[in-house]
Amino acid sequence: MHLSIFSFTCLIFCTSAYANPQPKLTHTTLEAKLDNGLKVIIREDRRSPMVMTQIWYTVGSRDESGNLSGISHVLEHMMFKGTSKVPNDEFTRLSRLYGGSVNAATFTNYTNYYQLYQKDFLALALELEADRMSNLVLRQQDFDTEVKVVMEERLQRIDDNPRALAFERFKWVAYPTSHYRQPVIGYMKNLKALDLEHLKKWYQDWYTPNNAILVIVGDVETKTTLELVKRYFAKIPAKQTPERNDVLEFSHVGYRQLEVRLPVQVPHLYLAWNVHSLATAPNLQDAYTLVIMKNILDSGITSRLHNNLVRKQKIATSVSVSYDSYSRGDNLFSISALPVNGVPLQDIEKALLSEIEQLKNTPVTSDEINRVITRHVADLIYSQDDIAGQARSIGTLEVNGLSHRILDQLPQHYAAVTPEDIQRVANTYFNRDNSSSMYILPEQEK
Structure with a gap:
């Protein structure tokens, strides 16, 4: 049996100082096989x-x-x-x-x-x-x-x-x-x-x-x-397991578009780009940066997509962004949006792509990136406040081929994301030949 013991430190951060986090709670953790x-x-x-x-x-x-x-x-x-x-x-x-x-x-x-x-x-x-x-x-x-x-x-x-x-x-x-x-x-x-x-x-x-x-x-x-x-x-015997299916994905294979008509009252738009996760990224900083980019675009009513498309332009009723950095394989960075009644999905798509181009071409300000990182780190810590959240975080990392020990390193990794990282990652992944889109439209009258 292989055995190691270490102390896990749950880091509670002051919003003004990422580089010198202060430990608040220490949980003894034992790892064995x-x-x-x-x-x-x-x-x-x-x-x-x-x-x-x-x-x-x-x-x-x-x-x-x-x-x-x-x-x-x-x-x-x-x-x-x-x-x-x-x-x-x-x-x-x-x-x-x-x-x-x-x-x-x-x-x-x-x-x-x-x-x-x-x-x-x-x-x-x-x-x-x-x-x-x-x-x-x-x-x-x-x-x-x-x-x-x-x-x-x-x-x-x-x-x-x-x-x-x-x-x-x-x-x-x-x-x-x-x-x-x-x-x-x-x-x-x-x-x-x-x-x-x-x-x-x-x-x-x-x-x-x-x-x-x-x-x-x-x-x-x-x-x-x-x-x-x-x-x-200990007495349960080990068994040989089958070979697992591949979950790596091709990138930049060309633009793919799907249009479906279903019994919906309001049209719906999906955009997605093929991206790496922590388990597959050649540069791990890409995955950490994608997490922060997700939060810049969608992390409440002050985030970019809600502020610009819902509050200012008033062309969408809701916008949400999804990205899972813990996935064992390659993943999607996806955006979904519901238009205001009468607004064509093409207009929503154009506005969303304009926000993506903004990430590519204009550096995020220090104030905005610090505010987003502060909020995300706080959410990360609060998610582990109870034993169910801790167990879920540990298990999710381990079952996806990642070590649970990175939990106490995540705040530092997120704090290290720079405006230059965001521009680099946006230009690497968010290209038309690496994307797909879907229009969900109401069924036509028979």
Whole structure:
């Protein structure tokens, strides 16, 4: 077993001094890897007598072939249906009996499960989690029920939601090759074609300790907790996992444009550029700069896009920007906008592209960049104020191939972003031959 212990410092910043942050809280964090490959990260936070356990499996929709679309999400549902030791719905019943809270989520790169208990019931959480890692009972009657539940989710979230359905289609244009184009919830035709044997193989292939990260945050003692983890998980054997699908993307392949007509009342515009993440950027400063650029454009009513398009020009009712720097693969920097009634989408697109050109050609002022960095660093710190936020931050980084240790370095990296970085990154990525757009228009009258 490989083991290292270090102290994590949660940095609280004065808004006037980024270069010399002052530590406010110190949490002892232990990082270990069991002989079967399970990575374990335990952090002490004794502000309340609670403990959060999260297990992150490095498998999600990006690992699915077209025929198995949605299988990771279906298996997430089945993980609550019981083992030979804890049958039927006893997992959920036990959590309620002992005052716990449990849930799960599936994403492109991972499937994760959490349990929140008073600290006295940590052993229960670990025993339950270890049990279903290797002893899940997959029954036809449970599968028949849960796959229908997922189909209903698909109907409500995607098929009956025109904008979500349009964005699902848009990803096939925005991601020419990456498996990130695939929907997490799956396509209806593939959900209908799934069977129990598919699910059993998916579980056997991917649910193994060497493909998992266990994160524990709360009122615990790190070394004692590690011994408890070893008691329940150490005997689970490692297994060879399949090769993962590629999530690197081509850039500058040419402009792509999609127009869809759906039952919407108001048109909608999407713009996207193919960009790198922290895991894929040859220059890590590019990813940190993209985060700050996202916040310059969209971080409240004083940000550029809201101030210029919504308040001053009055051509949009809302504008939002999205970018995920933690992604394991290449990602999108995307902007969506809803026009004021009667304003053509072409006018909105022209105004948005003008804002992008401004980033390329005119340096951001020191006051603006400092204000944006201050706000983003504050949001970053507040997001880790509770044990759930800390566990989520740690797990998200680790499952995407990044070290959770960069958490206490992020404020310095963001503070180092300069106006010159913003111009350089804007000119590198925000070009027409590296972009896609989508117009969502109301259906024409028949």
